[in-house]
Amino acid sequence: MRHYSNKGSETHFTVIPHELFRGLSPASWLLGGRLVDPVTDARHWFVVINSTSQDAELLETALDISAEFHFDIFDPSQLLTASALDRDASDELIARINEAILNGTLDRLLASVGNLPPPAAIAEEARAAYFKSTGTRGLDPFDMVAPGDAVMRISRDFEFQIFKGYELRRRAVEIVATLRSHADMTSAAVRGFPDLDRIFLSASQQRKNRAGRSFEYHLAAMLQAGSVKFEEQAILGGRRPDFVLPDKAAMLPGAERGYLEALILSAKTTLRERWKQITHERFNSAIFLATVDDRVSKQALDEMQTADIALVVPESLKASKEAAYSGHSNVISFKEFFETEVAEKRPTLLKLRHFV
Amino acid sequence: MRHYSNKGSETHFTVIPHELFRGLSPASWLLGGRLVDPVTDARHWFVVINSTSQDAELLETALDISAEFHFDIFDPSQLLTASALDRDASDELIARINEAILNGTLDRLLASVGNLPPPAAIAEEARAAYFKSTGTRGLDPFDMVAPGDAVMRISRDFEFQIFKGYELRRRAVEIVATLRSHADMTSAAVRGFPDLDRIFLSASQQRKNRAGRSFEYHLAAMLQAGSVKFEEQAILGGRRPDFVLPDKAAMLPGAERGYLEALILSAKTTLRERWKQITHERFNSAIFLATVDDRVSKQALDEMQTADIALVVPESLKASKEAAYSGHSNVISFKEFFETEVAEKRPTLLKLRHFV
DNA sequence: TAGCCTGGTCGA
DNA sequence: TAGCCTGGTCGA
Numbered sequence: 001m002r003h004y005s006n007k008g009s010e011t012h013f014t015v016i017p018h019e020l021f022r023g024l025s026p027a028s029w030l031l032g033g034r035l036v037d038p039v040t041d042a043r044h045w046f047v048v049i050n051s052t053s054q055d056a057e058l059l060e061t062a063l064d065i066s067a068e069f070h071f072d073i074f075d076p077s078q079l080l081t082a083s084a085l086d087r088d089a090s091d092e093l094i095a096r097i098n099e100a101i102l103n104g105t106l107d108r109l110l111a112s113v114g115n116l117p118p119p120a121a122i123a124e125e126a127r128a129a130y131f132k133s134t135g136t137r138g139l140d141p142f143d144m145v146a147p148g149d150a151v152m153r154i155s156r157d158f159e160f161q162i163f164k165g166y167e168l169r170r171r172a173v174e175i176v177a178t179l180r181s182h183a184d185m186t187s188a189a190v191r192g193f194p195d196l197d198r199i200f201l202s203a204s205q206q207r208k209n210r211a212g213r214s215f216e217y218h219l220a221a222m223l224q225a226g227s228v229k230f231e232e233q234a235i236l237g238g239r240r241p242d243f244v245l246p247d248k249a250a251m252l253p254g255a256e257r258g259y260l261e262a263l264i265l266s267a268k269t270t271l272r273e274r275w276k277q278i279t280h281e282r283f284n285s286a287i288f289l290a291t292v293d294d295r296v297s298k299q300a301l302d303e304m305q306t307a308d309i310a311l312v313v314p315e316s317l318k319a320s321k322e323a324a325y326s327g328h329s330n331v332i333s334f335k336e337f338f339e340t341e342v343a344e345k346r347p348t349l350l351k352l353r354h355f356v
Numbered sequence: 357m358r359h360y361s362n363k364g365s366e367t368h369f370t371v372i373p374h375e376l377f378r379g380l381s382p383a384s385w386l387l388g389g390r391l392v393d394p395v396t397d398a399r400h401w402f403v404v405i406n407s408t409s410q411d412a413e414l415l416e417t418a419l420d421i422s423a424e425f426h427f428d429i430f431d432p433s434q435l436l437t438a439s440a441l442d443r444d445a446s447d448e449l450i451a452r453i454n455e456a457i458l459n460g461t462l463d464r465l466l467a468s469v470g471n472l473p474p475p476a477a478i479a480e481e482a483r484a485a486y487f488k489s490t491g492t493r494g495l496d497p498f499d500m501v502a503p504g505d506a507v508m509r510i511s512r513d514f515e516f517q518i519f520k521g522y523e524l525r526r527r528a529v530e531i532v533a534t535l536r537s538h539a540d541m542t543s544a545a546v547r548g549f550p551d552l553d554r555i556f557l558s559a560s561q562q563r564k565n566r567a568g569r570s571f572e573y574h575l576a577a578m579l580q581a582g583s584v585k586f587e588e589q590a591i592l593g594g595r596r597p598d599f600v601l602p603d604k605a606a607m608l609p610g611a612e613r614g615y616l617e618a619l620i621l622s623a624k625t626t627l628r629e630r631w632k633q634i635t636h637e638r639f640n641s642a643i644f645l646a647t648v649d650d651r652v653s654k655q656a657l658d659e660m661q662t663a664d665i666a667l668v669v670p671e672s673l674k675a676s677k678e679a680a681y682s683g684h685s686n687v688i689s690f691k692e693f694f695e696t697e698v699a700e701k702r703p704t705l706l707k708l709r710h711f712v
Numbered sequence: 713t714a715g716c717c718t719g720g721t722c723g724a
Numbered sequence: 725t726a727g728c729c730t731g732g733t734c735g736a
Contacts, residue, residue, distance in 0.1 A: 090546050097542050119722075160730050168549055175545035175552070185541070186453050189531035190446050193524055196531070198720095200556030204731085205720035212728035213722075233724070233727095240724090240726070270729065273715055277632040277727085292730095297713065475734075516718050554732095560719085561732035568716035569734070589715095589736070596714070596736090626717065629727055633715085648718095653725065 093169060097176055106177055113169040116206075119213040122166070126159030126214075127221065133158070139218075139225040141338040147222060148314030148334030152292045155214045155269075163210060167203060174199045215269045216242055219290060226338060227351040230265070241279055242267045245342075245349045251283045259284055260346045265312075271296055275304065288312050288337065298324040305330045312337045449525060453532055462533055469525040472562075475569035478522070482515030482570075483577065489514070495574075495581040497694040503578060504670030504690030508648045511570045511625075519566060523559060530555045571625045572598055575646060582694060583707040586621070597635055598623045601698075601705045607639045615640055616702045621668075627652055631660065644668050644693060654680040661686045668693045 100109040116122075130153065131137060141147035178195045182188035189196075216232075220243070223230045229246035236244070236251050243265040244251050250262040262285040266278045270293040278289060289304070290312040301324060304311060311331045318325050318333040325331040332341065342349050456465040472478070486509065487493055497503035534551045538544035545552075572588075576599070579586045585602035592600070592607050599621040600607050606618040618641040622634045626649040634645060645660070646668040657680060660667060667687045674681045674689040681687040688697065698705050 094542050094546050097546070101542070156730065163730075168546065171553075172542075172545045172549055175549070176542050179535075179541040179545060185535040185544075186450050186457070186528075186532050188541070189528045189535060190450050190453070190524065193528055193531070196552070197527075197556055197559065200553055201560050202720060203553065204557050204560055205729085206722085208719095208729035208731075209721045209723095209727085211730040214730080216728090235724095242727095268729080270731070272729080272731075273633055274630075274729070277629055280636050295713090299713085512718065519718075558732060561717085562734085564717035564719075564731095565715085565733045565735095567718040570718080572716090591736095598715095624717080626719070628717080628719075630717070651725090655725085 089165070093172060097173060100173075101176070101180070106173070106180075110173045110177060113166075113173055116163075116166045116170060119210050120217055122159055122162055122210075123155075123214055123217040123221075125162055126154050127218070129158045129162070130154045139222045141222050141226045141334065142343070144335075146315040146333075146335060147338065148292075148312070148318075149316050151215070151218045151222060151334065152314045152317075155211075155218050156292060159214050159218075163207075167207070171199060171203050211269050212267075215267050215290075215292065219243070219265075219267055222334075226342075228338075228342060229349055229351060236283065241265070245346075251285070257284075259286075261348050263288060263341070263346065263349070265290060267291070269293065271300065275300070275309070278309065280307070282308075286310065286341075288341070290334070290337075292317070294320065294323050296324065298328070301325075301328045301331060310341075445521070449528060453529060456529075457532070457536070462529070462536075466529045466533060469522075469529055472519075472522045472526060475566050476573055478515055478518055478566075479511075479570055479573040479577075481518055482510050483574070485514045485518070486510045495578045497578050497582045497690065498699070500691075502671040502689075502691060503694060504648075504668070504674075505672050507571070507574045507578060507690065508670045508672075511567075511574050512648060515570050515574075519563075523563075527555060527559050567625050568623075571623050571646075571648070575599070575621075575623055578690075582698075584694075584698060585705055585707060592639065597621070601702075607641070613640075615642075617704050619644060619697070619702065619705070621646060623647070625649065627656065631656070631665070634665065636663070638664075642666065642697070644697070646690070646693075648673070650676065650679050652680065654684075657681075657684045657687060666697075 097106070097109065100106045117125075127139070130150070139147070139150065144150055175196065178192050178199065179185075179188045182192050220230075220232060223243065223245075230243050231245075231247040232243055233240055234244045234248035234251065236248065241264045245263050245265060246261075249255060250257055251264075255262075262283070264279065264283065264285055264287045266287065267290045268274060268278075269291065271289075271291055275289060278287065287308065288310045292314055294313075294317050296311070301311065305328070309330070311325070311328075312334055313323075313325055313331060315333040315335055317323050318331060318336075320326070453462070453465065456462045473481075483495070486506070495503070495506065500506055531552065534548050534555065535541075535544045537551075538548050576586075576588060579599065579601075586599050587601075587603045588599055589596055590600045590604035590607065592604065597620045601619050601621060602617075605611060606613055607620075611618075618639070620635065620639065620641055620643045622643065623646045624630060624634075625647065627645075627647055631645060635643065643664065644666045648670055650673050652667070657667065661684070665686070667681070667684075668690055669679075669681055669687060671689040671691055673679050674687060676682070
């Protein structure tokens with residue numbers, strides 16, 4: 001099975017043996033046909049699926065395909081196993097809900113799945129899963145080849161995967177409770193629309209908040225692991241940047257220090273036009289914006305350049321041919337941020353262990 | 357029937373005769389009881405409902421309660437009629453969908469309701485409905501006592517009402533198509549979650565885009581009706597403010613003009629932290645930000661003051677005791693914007709008709 | 713692809 | 725109540 005991805009141009013597809021697609025939706029197939037192996041001359045049925053389809057997402061989840069993935073060849077047996085596991089989890093949830101309905105305890109089930117673990121707890125869980133999966137132990141950016149890729153993978157792959165489990169449990173129960181208050185599916189869709197909309201809007205907004213928190217938590221964990229001095233959410237005259245290095249005191253108007261003895265680090269998982277929200281006031285220090293967004297245009301990068309904002313991106317994104325980052329001088333990788341901008345240019349931001 | 361609202365403190369409730377609430381959800385009732393009329397000594401059952409409930413929204417829709425509403429006494433017969441109409445519309449949609457299912461033409465129905473009229477068309481429809489309802493003919497801000505209230509009412513009440521009809525048609529069909537691909541409601545909720553989520557996320561994002569467009573369209577119509585010279589979406593060195601007055605040429609670096617011969621007008625329905633996105637570059641002109649947000653904090657207003665951004669709000673919001681606007685010098689009403697900031701201070705921004 | 717946020721959630 | 729945007733839609 002071959003899985004191709006081209007994230008830069010939004011085309012992203014998978015050639016996959018047809019027989020593996022039982023249970024996946026034909027709606028996401030772009031085309032199907034027969035493939036001849038040029039070496040063995042064997043013939044295989046296949047389908048090509050759209051990357052924006054749910055099936056593509058399912059495939060990525062099942063095969064543990066990470067955010068920086070480009071293309072690879074996989075062992076089909078992996079997919080069968082992972083799919084089966086997913087099916088079991090859904091089956092179990094369905095059984096649990098149906099049992100609650102029979103027992104008249106749907107309200108109690110709703111209450112028990114209604115509160116997700118706080119973002120910090122899921123973040124912790126994700127880091128643990130990452131360490132276990134990679135056989136690593138810590139997030140010290142000076143010990144890693146690609147600290148940015150690690151943060152992206154932990155937050156967008158491991159943590160999101162964990163989060164989706166909790167989300168499905170909570171929201172599915174809420175949806176069932178709403179659907180059941182109507183006579184049939186059509187009535188539920190029409191008369192239940194406002195209630196369903198409220199549930200999914202809440203879910204969507206929760207995701208947005210959690211995404212931001214997650215990224216900040218892992219960034220904080222990495223700064224901590226790297227013995228970098230920093231303060232979170234320090235209030236500086238009305239503004240509240242995500243991180244100030246080394247601390248709030250250094251950013252206060254009266255502070256006597258050089259330009260290289262402090263910096264501001266903001267974080268946004270994706271930018272859109274929202275990067276313009278970051279502090280325009282200058283505190284006699286550089287401003288860095290960390291992101292895992294792989295879709296920032298050259299135009300936007302130029303504007304950030306003009307505004308004297310340096311973008312910090314995962315190593316794989318910085319090197320990616322699809323992203324516009326490789327050519328831009330004000331875009332650096334997380335590794336470069338820690339090695340050059342912190343350790344080399346601003347050594348006073350490090351606690352003694354890493355003094356160079 | 358009495359309907360009270362206190363938007364500032366988020367409490368907002370309705371006392372309504374109990375017998376009118378057939379068909380509304382008991383889940384939104386805060387309390388019920390018996391009311392004695394002090395004059396006639398008549399006794400009535402009543403319920404108090406939560407303003408954040410769907411029923412409150414239904415009530416506001418049914419009674420055509422506008423965004424600037426505070427409190428009033430209504431004729432119950434109005435509610436019965438409006439409710440009946442709403443019910444008929446839902447019934448009709450349900451019947452249409454069920455018929456399509458029977459005929460196997462759900463796909464065709466989906467295609468026919470899948471494309472909403474473009475924002476500009478709905479905006480036009482909303483203005484026509486407003487003119488008809490109020491017996492007015494145009495949006496000339498110099499002819500109106502409260503032009504800001506008019507824009508708010510047209511966009512947030514009339515147009516949103518119209519939009520919701522189109523939205524329900526499209527989304528309900530999409531939801532039915534998804535629900536029907538599963539065996540029962542529980543399976544649909546669990547296995548159909550990603551598909552349902554996609555539908556509602558799309559709806560939510562469409563709303564966000566449409567809300568912004570709507571506000572801009574009505575603002576443009578008002579500028580036009582007031583014979584104010586303006587240009588939309590002019591590109592000024594990478595930035596693209598919503599409106600420049602009188603035109604792009606006046607904002608270009610080489611333009612020879614006084615400070616009062618141009619201005620920038622941005623528009624955001626609600627602000628959150630997003631007001632920080634507006635152009636910080638100065639083009640030797642004032643910057644105004646029009647909004648219908650009734651929830652901007654004093655803290656945020658102070659920051660805007662510092663950033664030299666003037667907020668333009670509907671007249672009822674500027675006067676409202678619940679909003680923080682009345683005390684702030686950099687918050688003006690739409691009326692003041694047109695009368696003072698444009699006609700009085702910057703008469704060259706007007707075409708001849710309104711020259712003062 | 714820039715700009716929209718008919719925006720709720722989460723934690724200072 | 726400030727800041728988040730595990731973000732799609734719409735029209736330059």
